[in-house]
Amino acid sequence: MRKKSYKAWLEGDIAFRGFTYLAALSLVGVVLAILWVLVEKSQLTFTKFGPGFALGSRWDPVHGVFGALPLVYGTVVSSLIALAIALPLSLGIAIYLTQLAPHWLRGPVSFLVELLAAIPSVVYGLWGVFVLVPWVRSSVEPVLGSALGFLPLFRGAPYGFGMLAAGIILAIMITPTISAVSREVLLAVPRSQQEAMLALGATRWETIRMVVLPYGRSGILGAAILGLGRALGETMAVTMVIGNRPQISPSLFELAQTIASIIANEFSEAFNDLHLSALVAAGFILFVITLLLHVMARLLVWRVARVPQGVTRE
Amino acid sequence: MLNTRNKWLVLLMSILLVGVLVGPVGQIEARTIALNGAGASFPYPLYSKWLDEYRKIAPNVAIDYQSIGSGGGIRGILEQTVDFAGSDAPMTDEQLAKAPGEIFHIPTVMGAVVITYNLKGVKTGLKLTPDVLADIFLGKITKWNDKRITSINPGVNLPAQPIVIVHRSDGSGTTNIFTDYLSSISSTWKTKVGKGTSVEWPTGIGAKGNEGVSGAVKQTPGAIGYVELAYAIQNKLPYAFLKNRAGKFVEPTLETTTAAAAGAAANMPEDMRVSIVNAPGQDAYPIAGYTYLLVYKDQKDKAKGTELVKFLWWAIHDGEKFAKELLYAPLPGNVVKLAEKKIKQINYRGEVLHK
Numbered sequence: 001m002r003k004k005s006y007k008a009w010l011e012g013d014i015a016f017r018g019f020t021y022l023a024a025l026s027l028v029g030v031v032l033a034i035l036w037v038l039v040e041k042s043q044l045t046f047t048k049f050g051p052g053f054a055l056g057s058r059w060d061p062v063h064g065v066f067g068a069l070p071l072v073y074g075t076v077v078s079s080l081i082a083l084a085i086a087l088p089l090s091l092g093i094a095i096y097l098t099q100l101a102p103h104w105l106r107g108p109v110s111f112l113v114e115l116l117a118a119i120p121s122v123v124y125g126l127w128g129v130f131v132l133v134p135w136v137r138s139s140v141e142p143v144l145g146s147a148l149g150f151l152p153l154f155r156g157a158p159y160g161f162g163m164l165a166a167g168i169i170l171a172i173m174i175t176p177t178i179s180a181v182s183r184e185v186l187l188a189v190p191r192s193q194q195e196a197m198l199a200l201g202a203t204r205w206e207t208i209r210m211v212v213l214p215y216g217r218s219g220i221l222g223a224a225i226l227g228l229g230r231a232l233g234e235t236m237a238v239t240m241v242i243g244n245r246p247q248i249s250p251s252l253f254e255l256a257q258t259i260a261s262i263i264a265n266e267f268s269e270a271f272n273d274l275h276l277s278a279l280v281a282a283g284f285i286l287f288v289i290t291l292l293l294h295v296m297a298r299l300l301v302w303r304v305a306r307v308p309q310g311v312t313r314e
Numbered sequence: 315m316l317n318t319r320n321k322w323l324v325l326l327m328s329i330l331l332v333g334v335l336v337g338p339v340g341q342i343e344a345r346t347i348a349l350n351g352a353g354a355s356f357p358y359p360l361y362s363k364w365l366d367e368y369r370k371i372a373p374n375v376a377i378d379y380q381s382i383g384s385g386g387g388i389r390g391i392l393e394q395t396v397d398f399a400g401s402d403a404p405m406t407d408e409q410l411a412k413a414p415g416e417i418f419h420i421p422t423v424m425g426a427v428v429i430t431y432n433l434k435g436v437k438t439g440l441k442l443t444p445d446v447l448a449d450i451f452l453g454k455i456t457k458w459n460d461k462r463i464t465s466i467n468p469g470v471n472l473p474a475q476p477i478v479i480v481h482r483s484d485g486s487g488t489t490n491i492f493t494d495y496l497s498s499i500s501s502t503w504k505t506k507v508g509k510g511t512s513v514e515w516p517t518g519i520g521a522k523g524n525e526g527v528s529g530a531v532k533q534t535p536g537a538i539g540y541v542e543l544a545y546a547i548q549n550k551l552p553y554a555f556l557k558n559r560a561g562k563f564v565e566p567t568l569e570t571t572t573a574a575a576a577g578a579a580a581n582m583p584e585d586m587r588v589s590i591v592n593a594p595g596q597d598a599y600p601i602a603g604y605t606y607l608l609v610y611k612d613q614k615d616k617a618k619g620t621e622l623v624k625f626l627w628w629a630i631h632d633g634e635k636f637a638k639e640l641l642y643a644p645l646p647g648n649v650v651k652l653a654e655k656k657i658k659q660i661n662y663r664g665e666v667l668h669k
Binding site for chain 2: 058059060061062063129130133134137157159160161239240243244245255257261264265266267268269270271272275
């Protein structure tokens, strides 16, 4: 017995087990440490405003009035716009690359898509200010305004800066993540199932719709959540194009503000304790949003995985 | 018994040991003294020039300044994690009350805030009065061809374009000076918005940094925003002439900024915490402010304190010569005299450190 465990130690079983255990534990430790700092440093704000902080709509550092609702709105809506644009685009990329593209093209295109993920966000921001924003102001917003102006979503003065620009830039930033993960998921769809479908006389489109996509559903959902998570926390590029105005407006042309962006903007010059703690409290809310998102995602993935439609797993 | 080889070894070890023990004693004279500073980013280009130049004069003093923002600098000096701090805004009474000792404000240079705009065919020199400026930023004047703007700019062809306001989104000393000015000339602004490094803007696009504001102004026809004077000069931005307290339209330059400080010096309080916006004087440009170095009056380390005082003295005398080439407005003579008085009070246990 003793000899055996010594041997096990020699072979690295126990040492390796201990090491991985510590690695996993340290991650939990980091999360708890972050949570503790967020809770501790935001005390002042939550004791002063209570839960009303999350519902308040003013952000006035001069008079010490802080409310995070417009920030939450800006964070969530800009990320959802990004997802609405990026998800179909990424799925298109992933399907094309795995199912339809000629072999010689797959490598270079995948490489280019992944290259987008390596560009620093400040570069996206600069591109946003000098290329995207003027284009949105002079082309996108006037067209949307005249065609769809009957919807409150597309009303207001075209600044270029604002929610729409932020959503578009975020979409470009999360597309590589979503498409790369989706591509891996679609590559894992068993060849045999697709061939069976084709043998039954299904077209390419039918095979993709009825076999490939349902099989990869939970993986694609995971990819989308990964992208959404990145969009929620993105700071630099957003701050450069969103207009940094904490307000709630139904129009996508209007300026907005996100949690990550206001923290990056105001943290270094936050003079008084209340202002500082309000910024940490906003960070705490972002933490909660991200947590809720992941819990919801997990539930969705379980649900989707439990009820397979049309296909059985191998 | 030691054999020959071991004897040599013992001898060698002894020499090494003596060397280790005696070595540091010999070096104490030449020990470098490290001074750490942090704070405002606005004067950073000048301060790093100063540190370079000062190293040539006093090679045994290693001074370091990190540009982390005025807020961070003030926190650093309060928590005594730095030997001196930089700040664009004087500390408030509330902050000073938290300090473990008396803190001195030593002004070093001045900066001015200029109004820049994007109007086709209108170059530098658009004239603005205080009340028009305040009403533009309050969102009350919304078109460039408003009578109140055209009446003070005869001969300038102003379009019927909506005014788009661009302001800083990041907390900044520039915003502090600008909102300080608006508060001093408009009671509506003072009660509704107030002054600070970050404020709740009545209207407009927020952009990060001077480069963000100037970028947004350049990209948006009909935009108006504010940036630091140095930034505007370097980037050749068009800027407005402002009507000062004496009723004259003044171009923002280093000279008119220094004139503002000179005009305000008569009312300089003893602790030097003063706002010089809307200063009196024929040539005073109205949106200007000091940037300060913050130091403790009672130094805890004699050697460090002595070097700090030497550096401060050098900064407000020889250091001022580097200000203009880096586009900072140097202190006027009467303010240098006031700063000297402060530096002479810095002491170590009652012993004045300035010689």
